[in-house]
Amino acid sequence: MNAYVSSVIANVKEKHAHEPEFVQTIEEVLTSLEPVIAQHPEFEKVDLLGRMVEPDRLFKFRVVWEDDNGQHHTNTGYRCQFNGAIGPYKGGIRFHPTVTESVIKFLGFEQTFKNSLTGLPIGGGKGGSDFDPRGKSDAEIMRFCQSYMTALYRYIGPDTDVPAGDIGVGAREIGFLYGQYRRLKGTFENGVLTGKGLSYGGSLIRPEATGFGAVYYLLNVLRDADLRIADQKIAVSGFGNVAWGICKKVAELGGKVVAISGPDGYCYDPDGIVTDEKLAYMLEMRESGRDRVQDYADKFGVEFVAGKKPWADVDYDIAMPAAYQNEIGMEEAEAMAAKGLKYYIEVANMPTTNEALEYLMEKCEVVAPSKAVNAGGVATSALEMSQNSERLVWSEEEVDAQLVKIMDTIYRLSVEAAEEYGLGYNLVAGANIAGFKRVAEAMMAQGVI
Ligand code: 2IT
DSSP: OOHHHHHHHHHHHHHTTTOHHHHHHHHHHHHHHHHHHHHOHHHHHTTHHHHHTSOSEEEEEEEEEEOTTSOEEEEEEEEEEEEOSSSSEEEEEEEOTTOOHHHHHHHHHHHHHHHHHTTSSOEEEEEEESOOOTTOOHHHHHHHHHHHHHHHGGGOBTTTEEEEOBTTBOHHHHHHHHHHHHHHHOSOOGGGOSSOOGGGTOOTTHHHHHHHHHHHHHHHHHHHTTOOGGGOEEEEEOOSHHHHHHHHHHHHTTOEEEEEEETTEEEEOTTOSOSHHHHHHHHHHHHTTOOOSHHHHHHHTOEEEETOOSTTTSOOSEEEEOSOTTOBOHHHHHHHHHTTOOEEEOOSSSOBOHHHHHHHHHHSSEEEOHHHHTHHHHHHHHHHHHHHHHTOOOOHHHHHHHHHHHHHHHHHHHHHHHHHTTOOSOHHHHHHHHHHHHHHHHHHHTOOO
8 A cells, every 4th residue: 555645544543533434434535546646746745635634624513493392402513614626615414313523524525526526616515413303393493404504604605615405404404594594694695505496596407416317327337238227126225315316217217216215124116116106205205204214115005124224135236325324334235245236336425334345346347436426416506506606597408418418427537537547447446536636636736725
C-alpha cells in the first residue's frame, strides 16, 4: 500500500476511533485511490488527502420542539459542509434515530464524490437529526422542521449550501423547512432547497429520480453483459421513495421487482410490483408513517416473512439494497453468493460493509457502487437548482432526458477511470477515481485553503 494513503487512513482511524461509519467510508474510498496517488506525488506534497478527509465545517445544534400534548423534546441537529471545491454544498437531510456525527460525516464524504461524478457544479454536504418521525403528527413534524431550520437558516443559501431530502425527509418536510426559511429571510430564494413541491419551484421527475437513475445505470450494466431488463427478477430492500422509483421504472421497461423489505420483514411478490395499484400503494404505505412493509402483503395477498431480509430466500437475478448503511454484512453477502448472484447493485448510501463488499467483488460478475448508482437523485436536484435560477420549469421529458444522459456518463466515466489505472472492469474503484479527479483538480487550482 502507498505510504501516504496508509498514513492518512491510519490518522483517520486514530482520530475518529469512535466514528465507525466515517472511518469505513474513508478506508473504502482512499484504498481505491491508491493507484492515482502513486502516480501523482504532487498530491502528497500539499496533503490533498488529509485535506479531503477533513470537512470544511460541521454545524451541530440543539433542536427543541413541542409535541401535541405540550411536552417539549430536545434533539441534536447537524449540517456538514464537507467539500465546496466544485460548487455550493449539496446533499440531503436525514431524520432518523440512528443519525450521529459519524453518520452525517460519512454521508457528506460520499456525497462529495457522488456529486463530482454527476459532472454538475455541486459540492458535498449532508445534514440531519436523530429525531424519529415515526408516529409523529403533521403538526409535530412541522414544529420540528421549523425549529431545525431556525437553527440552520443563516448557514445555507442558493449559492452556499442547498439541502434536500433523505431518509425521513420528503416533500412534506421540505415544504415546512422552506416555509420557515422564507419567513426568516423575507425573500423567495427557493433555490435554497431541492425536492420542493411543484407549486413553489420543485422539478418534475425529482421524486422518481433516484430510483429511475439507478435503473438507467443498471441498463448500462445489462447492455454490457448482453442482457435484457425484461428478463430480470430484481430483489430490492427498503420500500421508500427510492425503492418505489426502481419498481416503477423496472415495471415500465417490462422487468419486475419481486421483493421489497422494511424493518418488520420482507414481502415476496413473484408476479412483480408492476401494476399502478401496487405502485400507488407503496407511496401510501410510506405516507402512513407506520414504517411497516407487511401492509403490502396483507393488501395484495402475497407472502410476508417477518424479521428477515429477502436475500437468502427468494428467487432473483439482481440484488439492489436500497434501505440503510451496512444492511449487507458477511451473512447477507454469503447468502447471495450461495444463490449464485451475479449482479450486485448498491443503491442506499454505503449499504455494504467493507468486508462484504470485497467478498462480493470476488464472487459476483458486477458490483456497482451506490455513489454512482444513486447519483441520479442529487443530479436531478442540481437540475432543479438550474430551473430555480432560470425561473423556468422544464418538462418531464427534458428532465428525464438529462437524467438518462447523466447516468450513462457516470457509468462510462467509471468504466474508463478504472481502465486508465489498469484495474479492468471495476465500477467501484472507477467511481471513486472519477469522482476524486475532478475535486482534486479544483482543489489544486484553488491553492492552499
Ligand atoms: O443521498 C443523496 O444523494 C440524497 N439524499 C439526495 C441529495 C440531494 O441533494 O438531492
